[in-house]
Each structure stands twice: as C-alpha cells, then as structure tokens.
Amino acid sequence: MSKNVLVLPGDGIGPEIVTEARKVLDLVNARHGLGLEISEALVGGAAIDATGVPLPEETLAAAKAADAILLGAVGGPKWDTNPDFAIRPEKGLLGIRSQLGLFGNLRPAILYPQLAHASTLKPEVVSGLDILIVRELTGGIYFGQPRGIREKEGGIREGFNTYVYDENEIRRIGRVAFEAARARDKRLCSVDKANVLEVTVLWREIMEELSKEYPDVELSHMYVDNAAMQLVRAPKQFDVMVTGNMFGDILSDAAAMLTGSIGMLPSASLDENGKGMYEPCHGSAPDIAGQGKANPLATILSVAMMLRYSLNAGEAADQIEAAVSKVLDQGLRTGDIMSEGMRQVSTSEMGDAVVAAL
Amino acid sequence: MSKNVLVLPGDGIGPEIVTEARKVLDLVNARHGLGLEISEALVGGAAIDATGVPLPEETLAAAKAADAILLGAVGGPKWDTNPDFAIRPEKGLLGIRSQLGLFGNLRPAILYPQLAHASTLKPEVVSGLDILIVRELTGGIYFGQPRGIREKEGGIREGFNTYVYDENEIRRIGRVAFEAARARDKRLCSVDKANVLEVTVLWREIMEELSKEYPDVELSHMYVDNAAMQLVRAPKQFDVMVTGNMFGDILSDAAAMLTGSIGMLPSASLDENGKGMYEPCHGSAPDIAGQGKANPLATILSVAMMLRYSLNAGEAADQIEAAVSKVLDQGLRTGDIMSEGMRQVSTSEMGDAVVAAL
Ligand SMILES: CC(C)[C@H](C(=O)O)[C@@H](O)C(=O)O
Ligand SMILES: CC(C)[C@H](C(=O)O)[C@@H](O)C(=O)O
Numbered sequence: 001m002s003k004n005v006l007v008l009p010g011d012g013i014g015p016e017i018v019t020e021a022r023k024v025l026d027l028v029n030a031r032h033g034l035g036l037e038i039s040e041a042l043v044g045g046a047a048i049d050a051t052g053v054p055l056p057e058e059t060l061a062a063a064k065a066a067d068a069i070l071l072g073a074v075g076g077p078k079w080d081t082n083p084d085f086a087i088r089p090e091k092g093l094l095g096i097r098s099q100l101g102l103f104g105n106l107r108p109a110i111l112y113p114q115l116a117h118a119s120t121l122k123p124e125v126v127s128g129l130d131i132l133i134v135r136e137l138t139g140g141i142y143f144g145q146p147r148g149i150r151e152k153e154g155g156i157r158e159g160f161n162t163y164v165y166d167e168n169e170i171r172r173i174g175r176v177a178f179e180a181a182r183a184r185d186k187r188l189c190s191v192d193k194a195n196v197l198e199v200t201v202l203w204r205e206i207m208e209e210l211s212k213e214y215p216d217v218e219l220s221h222m223y224v225d226n227a228a229m230q231l232v233r234a235p236k237q238f239d240v241m242v243t244g245n246m247f248g249d250i251l252s253d254a255a256a257m258l259t260g261s262i263g264m265l266p267s268a269s270l271d272e273n274g275k276g277m278y279e280p281c282h283g284s285a286p287d288i289a290g291q292g293k294a295n296p297l298a299t300i301l302s303v304a305m306m307l308r309y310s311l312n313a314g315e316a317a318d319q320i321e322a323a324v325s326k327v328l329d330q331g332l333r334t335g336d337i338m339s340e341g342m343r344q345v346s347t348s349e350m351g352d353a354v355v356a357a358l
Numbered sequence: 359m360s361k362n363v364l365v366l367p368g369d370g371i372g373p374e375i376v377t378e379a380r381k382v383l384d385l386v387n388a389r390h391g392l393g394l395e396i397s398e399a400l401v402g403g404a405a406i407d408a409t410g411v412p413l414p415e416e417t418l419a420a421a422k423a424a425d426a427i428l429l430g431a432v433g434g435p436k437w438d439t440n441p442d443f444a445i446r447p448e449k450g451l452l453g454i455r456s457q458l459g460l461f462g463n464l465r466p467a468i469l470y471p472q473l474a475h476a477s478t479l480k481p482e483v484v485s486g487l488d489i490l491i492v493r494e495l496t497g498g499i500y501f502g503q504p505r506g507i508r509e510k511e512g513g514i515r516e517g518f519n520t521y522v523y524d525e526n527e528i529r530r531i532g533r534v535a536f537e538a539a540r541a542r543d544k545r546l547c548s549v550d551k552a553n554v555l556e557v558t559v560l561w562r563e564i565m566e567e568l569s570k571e572y573p574d575v576e577l578s579h580m581y582v583d584n585a586a587m588q589l590v591r592a593p594k595q596f597d598v599m600v601t602g603n604m605f606g607d608i609l610s611d612a613a614a615m616l617t618g619s620i621g622m623l624p625s626a627s628l629d630e631n632g633k634g635m636y637e638p639c640h641g642s643a644p645d646i647a648g649q650g651k652a653n654p655l656a657t658i659l660s661v662a663m664m665l666r667y668s669l670n671a672g673e674a675a676d677q678i679e680a681a682v683s684k685v686l687d688q689g690l691r692t693g694d695i696m697s698e699g700m701r702q703v704s705t706s707e708m709g710d711a712v713v714a715a716l
Contacts, residue, residue, distance in 0.1 A: 159523055
C-alpha cells in the first residue's frame with residue numbers, strides 16, 4: 001500500500017527550502033521505489049492569506065490522513081499584529097501538533113565537523129557536540145487552560161496562562177526520552193524548576209519512577225536556569241535532555257545555536273505510533289525570504305529523519321545524510337555557514353548539489 | 359540617623375562569601391563614617407535546621423526593618439527532598455522578595471577584561487560584553503495562583519501553576535527597565551512569547567504603551583527562544599533586556615555564563631523606594647562549601663551595588679569596584695576563574711586582598 005506524505009511549505013523561506021527538499025524526496029522516492037504519494041497544503045500565514053485561517057479544515061484532514069508531514073516554517077511580521085490571537089500563523093503549527101497528538105519532539109544539536117568554526121563557542125567546548133533534546137510538544141503552558149486576558153476589579157487587565165501536566169503526559173514523554181537515551185550514551189538529564197513550580201515537582205517524581213524501568217540509563221535532574229548555564233559552560237556533558245514544552249522551546253534553540261549552524265538542524269515531532277511531522281529547527285526568516293539565501297540542508301535532513309522514523313526507509317535516509325556531508329566536504333556553503341575559502345551557493349544550488357551527490 | 363543592614367549568610371558557600379563581604383563592608387563603614395548598623399539573621403536551609411522554617415518571623419521582621427539586605431545564597435541537596443514544599447530553602451528567598459515587594463531585579467552580565475579568557479565563547483563574540491537584564495521578581499509563574507498537585511477523575515494526578523501578570527505589574531517593571539536603558543545605551547529589548555502566551559501579549563502591549571513616555575529609548579521585542587539563541591550567537595547586540603520572572607531566571611543565568619565568570623556577578627532586587635536585597639548571581643554551590651574555594655567577589659561587588667543603590671554611598675561603591683579590579687590586575691584568582699600564570703588563592707585570601715587594595 002502506498003504511503004502519503006503531506007508537504008506544508010508555510011511562510012517566509014519555507015517555500016524555498018521545501019522546494020529543495022522536494023527535489024531530494026522525489027529522487028529517493030523514485031530510486032528506492034518507495035511509492036510515496038506526495039501532496040501539498042497551506043498552513044500558517046499562507047493559509048491565512050488564502051482562506052482566512054492558519055489551519056484550514058482541508059489541511060488538517062490531509063495531515064491526519066498522511067503517514068508523514070514535512071513542514072517548512074511558519075510566521076512573519078505581516079501576521080504578527082493581528083489582534084485576533086486565533087488568526088496567527090503559529091496557531092496552524094500548534095493546531096497540527098495538538099490535533100495529531102505529536103507530543104514527542106526530537107531536536108538534535110549536532111556539530112558538523114566541517115562547520116566547527118561556525119560556532120561562537122571555542123572549538124574545545126563544542127567539537128564533537130551531539131545532544132538530543134526531547135521536548136514535550138502538546139501539553140504544558142502552550143495548551144493549558146484557563147488562559148487569556150481579563151479585567152480585574154477596577155478595570156485592571158491581567159493576562160494569564162496555565163502550566164499543567166498530568167502524570168500520563170509526563171510518563172509518555174519520559175518513555176520517549178529514556179528509549180532515546182538507551183539507544184545512545186544512556187544518560188538522561190531531566191530539566192525542571194522543581195524548587196519553585198509544583199507542576200515540575202510532579203514531573204521530577206514521574207521521571208524518578210520511570211527510571212526504575214530503565215536501570216541501564218543514568219537519570220539526572222537539573223533546574224532549567226542551571227541547564228541554560230551548563231549548555232553555555234560545558235555542553236558536551238549532556239547526552240539526552242528531556243523537558244516540557246516551554247523550557248524545551250528555549251533550551252533547544254540555545255543548544256542548536258551552540259553549533260553555530262542552526263540552518264543544519266532537523267527535528268521530528270512524533271505521535272504514539274511513530275507518525276510524525278518533520279521540520280527544520282530554524283524559523284521562517286522573513287528577512288531573507290525569496291532571495292535564494294536560505295540554507296535548505298536542515299529541511300533536507302528533516303526528509304532523512306522522516307524516511308527513517310515514519311516511512312521505514314532507513315537506507316534512503318542514510319544516503320541523504322551522506323550526500324549532505326559530501327556537499328559540505330566539497331566546500332559548498334550557503335551564506336549562514338559561509339567561511340573563508342569555501343564556495344558560497346544559493347538555496348537552489350545547494351539543493352541541486354545534494355541531488356547530484358545522491 | 360543610622361541605617362540598618364541585614365546580612366543573611368544562608369547555605370552552602372553563603373557563609374564563607376558573606377564573611378569576606380563583611381570585611382569589606384565593615385572597612386568602608388568605618389572609613390566613610392557611614393554609621394551602618396549591621397546585623398545577621400537566618401534564612402533558607404540554615405533557618406530550617408535551626409527553627410523548622412526557611413523564613414522565620416524574626417528574619418522577616420528584621421528584613422522589613424532594614425534599609426538594605428545582603429544575601430549569600432540558599433539551597434542544597436540536604437533540603438531538596440523535603441516533601442513539604444513550603445519547607446524548602448528557596449521559599450525563604452522567595453518569601454523575602456515577595457513580602458518586601460522587591461520586584462525589580464537587576465542582573466548585569468559584564469565581562470571583566472582581565473577574565474576574557476574565562477568565557478567559553480570566542481573573544482571577539484564577548485569582549486566588552488555589558489548587558490543588563492531587568493527581571494520581574496515578585497510576580498509571574500513564581501507566585502501565580504492557583505498552583506499545586508491535584509487528582510483528576512480516575513485518580514490521575516496533575517501538577518499546575520499559573521503564569522499571570524496584570525498591567526500594573528508590567529508597567530512597574532517596564533519603567534525600571536526604561537529608566538535603566540535611558541542611563542545606558544538607550545536600547546531596550548523586551549523578551550516575551552507573545553506568539554503563544556496571552557500573558558505576554560499583554561506584556562508586549564504595555565511595553566509598547568510605555569515606550570511613548572521614553573521616546574529616547576529604542577524598544578524592540580524578541581521571543582524568548584530567539585533571545586536564548588541570540589545570547590549565544592551575538593550577545594553584544596543587547597544593551598538592556600527586560601522580561602518576566604521565569605524567563606528572566608533562565609536568560610540571566612545564560613547571560614551570566616557567557617562571561618565565563620559567574621563568580622564575579624552581583625545582583626540587586628529593589629522595591630519601589632530603592633530599598634533592596636543584594637546577592638551574587640551564582641548559587642550556594644554545596645559541592646564546594648566549606649572548602650575555601652568559593653569566589654567572594656560577586657558578593658563583594660553586591661556590597662558595592664548596595665552602597666550605591668540603597669545606602670547613598672556611591673563613592674564607597676566606586677572604591678570597592680576599583681579594589682576588585684586591582685586584585686584581578688594583581689593576578690589573584692579563585693579556582694573558578696583560575697588560568698595559567700595567575701596565582702590561585704582561597705576565599706579568605708581573596709577577601710583579604712580586596713581589603714588590602716582598599
Ligand atoms: C513558532 C512557535 C510557535 C514554535 C514554538 O514555540 O513551539 C517554534 O518556536 C518552535 O520551537 O517550533
Ligand atoms: C533559588 C531560586 C528560587 C532562584 C530563582 O529561581 O529565582 C534563583 O535561581 C535565582 O535566580 O535567584
């Protein structure tokens with residue numbers, strides 16, 4: 001039976017980078033006889049412009065029907081001032097995550113040896129860096145109720161959100177993290193703020209409880225402020241980190257930036273059955289959209305992750321990753337990772353180079 | 359009329375570093391005829407051990423009566439497992455902040471030229487770094503109600519906290535930040551997550567509103583995940599940053615660590631009238647407590663901040679800061695900032711050196 005892949009270009013540089021990723025996906029689809037049916041749909045600001053909402057019914061239905069989803073990026077200043085909070089590009093992304101139950105977000109922060117110089121950190125601090133951040137993606141303060149802006153006595157307005165996790169949600173993401181650690185260096189650091197926030201007291205308790213099922217994995221706990229510090233001080237101390245939605249948003253971006261080449265980092269958002277949405281770690285970069293400057297490699301590497309995790313095509317995934325490594329060895333660089341002596345190429349030249357390397 | 363200073367040594371390395379800071383405070387008190395009455399009280403784990411609670415009535419009363427407070431640090435593994443959340447060292451610190459209305463937390467991240475090598479970041483990225491983070495300290499998710507751990511249907515437990523700010527709280531901390539920016543490079547970056555959290559939509563709105571009163575200050579907004587990234591990528595782009603309690607906790611620690619010498623960074627927590635509590639940015643470091651390894655300079659520099667902001671003794675403050683710079687020039691270093699060719703000294707040797715330099 002053929003499998004369905006839904007492609008969501010989104011906003012900003014989304015369409016450009018997805019175009020390059022499509023070239024790669026189409027090639028391996030044909031070469032490996034994967035029989036993937038690939039379709040596209042609107043999400044984010046592009047969907048707002050065309051239909052008035054960031055996640056049209058049609059897109060949601062297609063996403064539910066798909067075996068895997070490839071997303072470019074969403075958002076941009078054009079839609080940021082919309083006073084109706086429900087009509088923001090981000091709501092499209094959050095809607096897919098939530099409606100499809102994509103709770104398990106895997107964000108690797110890997111330093112490519114060819115790009116070691118790109119980091120703002122000293123080489124000895126980051127060389128060989130290979131962290132996996134496991135972020136809970138469908139709960140926590142992102143989705144907690146009640147929320148909103150209300151008037152108190154005297155007409156004073158207050159804004160409020162709710163940070164909430166139940167033990168099942170914590171256990172579910174905990175298992176993803178323990179399993180990931182088991183397949184790597186067997187060290188898991190759970191990040192919380194258990195000295196202040198009750199919700200993370202429960203988080204810590206459940207992680208402790210789970211660790212009995214994973215005696216081969218070494219579990220540690222760290223407060224989120226210290227984790228932010230340790231990522232700057234000595235990032236190589238970490239193997240796998242697991243945390244909630246909000247802390248994960250912050251720490252995964254900091255960790256990604258340690259590599260200096262966030263344009264290289266893919267991510268996966270998985271449901272309980274391994275179905276997933278794949279996207280680059282970087283955003284929609286509206287400032288360089290449409291100029292052929294964007295780095296398509298994170299999106300191309302997201303295709304590799306998609307093939308491996310959701311489409312059972314590990315061999316094709318390996319080939320894509322090898323091809324990316326090869327173009328880096330060839331000295332090809334987009335502007336974001338450019339350095340002396342290398343050859344600067346455009347978004348589409350980079351995509352074509354990966355296709356050629358394949 | 360004489361002024362009262364309350365000293366709270368706290369836990370871990372707290373007593374050691376405070377002892378050194380006292381030497382400095384006693385000296386300038388005498389030399390400048392400041393007439394400060396200095397007393398000590400228990401807080402945190404030390405208070406739990408002696409009285410059963412982290413913030414004894416007596417300590418709170420003394421704190422309220424004081425004109426300024428000098429705190430070492432609180433917390434440690436010894437008290438972390440207490441199932442009663444109210445009996446944790448941190449609650450002592452949070453209690454003082456909240457009961458005294460110390461809402462304005464100033465956290466400078468400054469790179470001392472003598473310690474430029476200590477940073478894990480490349481010299482060109484951090485040399486000359488001078489950021490001021492203004493963190494709201496008595497509201498947000500740290501204090502929001504409701505909070506706790508409860509049972510849902512089916513006996514499933516869930517933990518929950520509330521992230522809440524009203525417009526007055528936002529305006530109040532906003533003014534502190536705008537004023538600080540006005541006295542510096544006139545650039546203020548407000549950090550929020552207004553694409554996801556309603557409470558920070560209000561935050562952004564009030565900052566915009568306030569900026570009309572400060573036309574000479576350039577206001578920008580940044581999402582917290584991006585801010586964490588930008589601190590790693592190009593920290594010198596920032597002058598003053600303002601944010602809520604939780605984001606401020608995370609970002610100020612990351613920013614402090616950019617300098618590589620968090621043992622050097624003081625902080626101030628101020629109320630509406632300039633009364634304040636002063637403490638080092640670092641924690642209680644229980645792993646090195648009692649070994650004479652701790653760096654007392656952040657606490658000594660906290661004394662300088664205290665003299666300047668709360669005790670109207672700017673000249674004494676300048677002298678302390680100059681003395682600290684001098685001991686660094688002399689090549690004296692505690693273990694945390696040690697490097698080749700320098701002379702490693704103990705906590706008390708460092709304190710004595712500052713006294714000698716004075
Ligand atoms: C666009 C935004 C809603 C999103 C998030 O905060 O989750 C993004 O920052 C991310 O990390 O994928
Ligand atoms: C000890 C802890 C409660 C405290 C906080 O989170 O505010 C500390 O991390 C700080 O930043 O002063």
